[in-house]
Amino acid sequence: MKTLLLSLLLAAITWNSSLAQACMGMNFKSGMSFELSQFNAKDKPIGKINYQVKDVHKEGSSTVMDITAQVEDEKGKQRPPYTIHYTCTGDELIADMSGMMQAMQNGGMKDMEMKLKTNKLVYPGKLSVGQKLSDGQMEVEMNTSGNTMMTMNMIMANRQVESQAPLTTPAGTFNAYKISSDMNMENRVMGMPIRSTMHIVSYRTDNQLFDIKSETYNKSGKLMGYSLLTKTN
Template identity: 35%
Template sequence: MKHYFLLFAALCFTAGTAVAQSSCSQYYPLVEGTSLQYTNYDKKGKEDGQMEYKVTNVAESGDSVSATMVLEFSDNKGNTYTSDYGISCDGNVVRIDFKSLMNEQMMSQFGEMEMDITGTDVELPNNLSVGQELPDSNVNLKMKMAGAVNMNMNVETINRKVEKKESLTTPAGTFDCYVIYSETRTKMMMGNQTQPSRIWLAEGVGMVKQESYNKSGKLMGSTLLTQLSR
């Protein structure tokens, strides 16, 4: 589940229209009905689940496009989870709803507690280049627990940087990718935790691969694009 959460924090799945891709989003296939299937692997390289993203509710307004990404996740134990989040592009920037950092199964752990969620959306410009630094993003969650005790949780995506370009082959094809490094920093009452990750991002496709690491840099899990349907 930790790897699944980090994958949300990587935030590299999108959708839209063919017109939008040329004028609004360079790296994401913003076409309604697009489906991307990913396979998750544990730290030993053993398959431990699959995810499928589908593009829905695409809407255009001038040079702007908005859409909904619907996710279905299944693990090897037969558990299935669903979630969705909004995405939009305007000009040369794609923005992903900051609430996507708080996926539904994470939220379900807090039961019926009152919650207040604020944050900043994740941004990805169309003009990526090696060495480029990308804006941070964050989400803040305030929860009111029994006995009027409040608990705060903060999740930040920080130190985002385009490291390099390289070609990557998966069961879905061969792609020229930018490799983007970032760190997910989680702050809660019981302590803080920072975990690095990398994503491989291809033009017109979105995320092709993702790896998450522990604080020592050891691989903890990965995700690979295994099927692409438009």
């Protein structure tokens, strides 16, 4: 579930080259696919997430991408797919994390009604070393029979671009920016708070939708696991 939360969390039409250029230089069209493979701290594969762009369309002056995510465990067993959305304004790429709600419902919370109260994670069009990024936040309220049973608040804080260097994965070699952040989570179950903190190190490039690599550390600085961009099509 923690890997899924990080991970991130996305009628066929073609996005022509002029529109793609207007959207931060990224070329996307329906049918494109991406594979993120997940590993534990000992480099053992523990699953993968396959993303496929289903639709690219305009909403006002922005471009919106609807992307289907299919999660597989280490044995190849698939969970029900869910959809995530990315909005490109030309200056910012905004990730809609509401697909996490679908994943949680598919994962055993089907009887709960989920209400998304806050939902935003923003990446600027251009990254630079030393740059500070705005906090990301997702706040969810889970109800059953009209009663609030659980709330979840996740904040991605202290987001900063630390360095830039080439990074090679099975999908290729990328000129990647290293971004560090702190993920603070507070779950309240029947009013009782359960808090946790993790440190996230992600690697991004200006012309890719997903992180090239993402590492998750516990509050003591011990690596818990990581993901890699392993395929693009």
